[in-house]
Amino acid sequence: MPHLPTHARAVIIGGGVIGCSVAYHLTKLGWKDVVLLERKQLTSGTTWHAAGLIAQLRATANMTKLAKYSQELYGALEAETGVATGFKRVGSITVALTGERMEELARSAGMARAFGVEIEEIGPDDIGRRYAHLNREDVVGGVYLPKDGQGDPGNIALALAKGARQRGAVIAERTKATGVTRTGRRITGVDWQAEDSSQGHIACEHVINCAGMWGREVGAMLGTDVPLHACEHFYIVSEPIAGLSELPVLRVPDECAYYKEDAGKILLGAFEPVSKPWGMQGIPDSFEFDQLPEDFDHFEPILEQAVNRLPMLAEAGIHTFFNGPESFTPDDAYHLGLCPGMDNVWVAAGFNSVGIQSAGGAGMALADWMGSGEKPFDLGDVDIARMAPVQNNRHYLFERSKETLGLLYADHFPFRQKATARGIRRTPFHAHLAAEGAVFGELAGWERANWFARDGQARDYEYSWKRQNFFDNVADEVAAVRSSVGMYDMTSFGKLRVEGPDAEAFLNHVCGNDMSVPAGRIVYTQFLNARGGIEADVTVTRLSETAYLVVTPAASRLADETWLRRHQGENRATITDMTAAEGVLAVMGPNARTLLQSVSPNDFSNAINPFGTAQEIEIGLGLARAHRVSYVGELGWELYVSSDMAAHVFETLRAAGADHGLKLCGMHMMDCARIEKAFRHFGHDITCEDHVLEAGLGFAVKSAKPAFIGRDAVLRKKEAGLDRRLLQFRLTDPEPLLYHNEPILRDGKIVGYLSSGAYGHHLGGAIGLGYVPCAGESAAEVKASRYEIDVAGQRVPAEVSLRPMYDPGNDRMRA
Known part of the structure; x- marks a missing residue:
């Protein structure tokens, strides 16, 4: 074991391909004092048994950018380090057995062209020419990516480790991180113990959790939530097949299978629809290059289809039946970035069977983020701050992981909802909405009414790339909001109360718009970064001289709260998550005013309650706060009601609504209406790399006010164009x-x-x-x-x- 220093700029916990990549890229940036602690031997957790498929195309432009970077890196590592990575561009073919899958592939081909990835749509005959062994009788078509490849996972990790060592990193195998010292929101040091019983402490400035399937437990040690769960992952390797030459990687997602030629053998792997979670009682401390027990009955349906798809497998014996654990997250996207709740704890874990193709890019992005203090580009898909705390619940992770492995190869239909771990977070209106035909979706654990079924209509999604079964329902909901009045539940949106003597100064520092407004005013604003990019898109309501309510998208509540806390400085203000304290009903449409006036003695006229203002009101027998804003482009109010009175307010409005044409609406309606109005969707239309002026939101930035984050970048862009x-x-x-x-x-x-x-x-x-x-x-x-x-x-x-x-x-x- 190498001598360990007593101080390091960064301590990395975990020596799989991800930890080795982070070490490699930090040292490439010039970080000399980097220490990597691996409890057993490098690659001994998951990396060693990965299939080593390396694809370029991912679901978004930036994830594709990272995957392409990984490929380019692995191609050059051998020359740099002398370690053979086995990387070769063999190409890949994905075949469709249904028209719906072919539409998905055709859409992905268009996406690839937009992202600069070389791709070719091919028919069954073309597929046959490139993969002659394939039974094509029910193949509809497919796509071919000539620059996809495969590599040796263990050697890729070892090459990255060697590159890190060559630039000064210390990599200690058989050395476990056993504890930490903590001061406030920072880890100040890591305790370690080696297998030879030696032990010590490393004072450090940063800690990076790259512990793979141990990531949740290491996260807890570091004071952070890292939601992931291990699942059993199966593949077989055939006996050598005579005359088998180099082949492209083949994916048949409709049969949950992938195929890779390696040294004259075929590796067949599976992402079955219902997977087997593993390690519910914790992963044995002795785990090192371990395999899990075979379960041929579980794998047999995949193998039967595979023998039909590749008839030569029927003649080849099985050389290896392999079952090894891999970690999966609640949404099938890995975890990367600075962990909420701490200011120097980072994570790169939970790679959902795409760790090899992601490792290079993920390590580069994280190192860049650590070096500059800002994300190098939008990483919202994988930012650990997207995870709600409830998603770290063990039982939740166990149930959800049964589904997420299989979703990798399932049809990726628009609006597809998770089926497992549902019903956790319900708004005060949930039972009322369910009784009236609501079809629920889930976001950050919240059950949200997405659309309303008609009498006699099934309350389920019927997925397709064409018009789905709710298309006409949503059309009716949009029509109600545009011509009459609609009501929908917005409780899931985040509500952060910022209160204290410095609340105004603090929010003026963080927000682009001016927070120095009278009580009762609502301000639309963004949190900007130093580049003028958009970190959050919120409304801020001034409740009193010292209190504000920041309303955020449901998906980014934790990220927005984290941004506020990290930029609070010495300002005397408290930040309190009030999301569950109030139910929110949006009442929108030309008849919204007359409906509200029928149930409240308050004045909703422009003179008393103009757009962009809030007022306390009586409603029915209860109380509420009416915010006159709209995300659907209509006259309307968002009604904030304490949870104890929420059911009463719903019933009051529903009863009175019969005389005003009131229709219950869902989240799909809101999205259709907002895009007609060109209202931006955070995470899609506006992200941390989209300049606020180029996003068309300059009206929400007051550059004349004193210094705020991003002000200089706004002024530069105004000057440059x-x-x-x-x-x-x-x-x-x-x-x-x-x-x-x-x-x-x-x-x-x-x-x-x-x-x-x-x-x-x-x-x-x-x-x-x-x-x-x-x-x-x-x-x-x-x-x-x-x-x-x-x-x-x-x-x-x-x-x-x-x-x-x-x-x-x-x-x-x-x-």
Whole structure:
């Protein structure tokens, strides 16, 4: 064991491919005093038995960027370190056995083109030419990615470790992190003990949890939540097959299977629909290069289909039946970044069977983030701050992990809901909504009414890439909000109370807009980073001289609270999560005022309650706070009601609504209505790498006020001009549907992709938002071009606008 220092800038816990990559990239940035502690031997947890598939295309542009970086890195590591990584670009083929799967692949091909990934859509004959062993009788088509590859997982990790050592990192095997010392929100040191019984303490500035399937337990030791659970993952390796030459990686997701040729053998792996969680009582301390017991009965259905798909497997014996654990997260995205609750604890864990192809990019991104103090680009898909605390519950993780492994190869339909670990967080209106036909979705553990079934209609999703079974229901809900009045539950949105003598100064430092407003005013604003990018998109209501309510999207509540806490400084203010304390009903539409006036003695006129103000009201026999704002572009109010009176207020409005055309609505309606109004969706249309001015939100930034985070970047952008603009698109053909990531073509050339998409039921076509380069161009020049959107390979003409296509003058909201 190497001599361990008593101080390090960074201590990495875990010596799999992820920990080795983080060490490699930190030392590449010039961090000399980096220590990696591995409890047993490098790669001995999950890395050693990974299949080693290395794909380029991921679900988003930045995840694809990281995967492409991994490929390029692995191709160059051998020359740098002398360790052979086994990396070779053999290409990959994914085949579809159904029309729905083929549409998914066609849409992914369009996405790949937008992301700069080489891809080819191929038919059964083309597939046969590239993979002659495949039974193609029910193959519809597929896609071919020539630059995908495979590698040797263990040697990739060892090459990264050697590269880190060459630049000064200390890597200690058979040395376990046993405890930490902590001061406030910082870990100040890590205790270690080696197998030879030697022990010590390393004072440190940063700790990185790369402990893989031990990540949750290590996270708890470090004072953080890291929700993940190990599952059994199965594959077999055939006996050598005579004449078998190098083949592309083959994926048949409709049969939950992947195939890899390796040294004249075939490796067949599975992502079965119902998986087997493992390690519920903890992972044995002795675990090292261990295998789990065989379960042939569990794997047999996959093998039967595989023998039909690759008939040569029927003649080849099984050389190895392998079962090894891998860790999975609640949403099938890995965990990366600075952990909420702590200021120097980082994580890179839970890689959901894509650790090898992700490790290089994830290590690079995390090291960059640690070095600069800011995310290098949008990492919202994997930022650990996306996880709600309840998602770290052991039983929740056990139940959810049964599903998440299989979801890797399931049809990735739009709006697909998780089926496991449901019903945890329910709003005060849940039972009322369920009684009236609500079909619920889940977000951050919250059950949310997404749409309402009609009498006699099944209360289930019937998934498709075309119009799903709720399409007409949502059209009716949008029509109600546009022409009458609709009501929907917004309780799940985050509510953070910021209170104290310095609350105004603190929020003025964090927010781009001006918080020095009278009590009762509502301010729409963003939290900006130093580059002018958008870290949060919120409304802030001043409740009193010393108290504000920050309302955040449900998915980013913890991230937004974490951002506030990290930038609080010496300001005297408390931050309290009030999300569950109040139920919220949004009452929206031209009849909203008359409905509210029928159940409340308060005055809802423009004179007393203009747009952007809040007032305390009586409603029925109870009390509420009425916020006059709208995310659907209509006259309306969000009613904040303490949880004890929430049911009464719902019943009061529902009863009175019969005389005003009130219709219950869901989250799908809200998304369709907001995109018609070109309201931005945080995490899609606006992220930390989207400049607030280029996002078209300059009206919400008051650069004349004293210094705030991002002010200099706003002023620089005003001076330099915009490099791109966020545009709204409407397909002229009313039939195709948009979701997001569809390529944008300007005068026949791909210039970007849609950041979000939904159907504009009022506008009569699918609507998308997306950024288009515009350096040196006027708005008129940008609009003058011919635009098309690539929908599953079909170019569909689109109208374009810089102003909202629906009610551009905001007359309806301010009526």
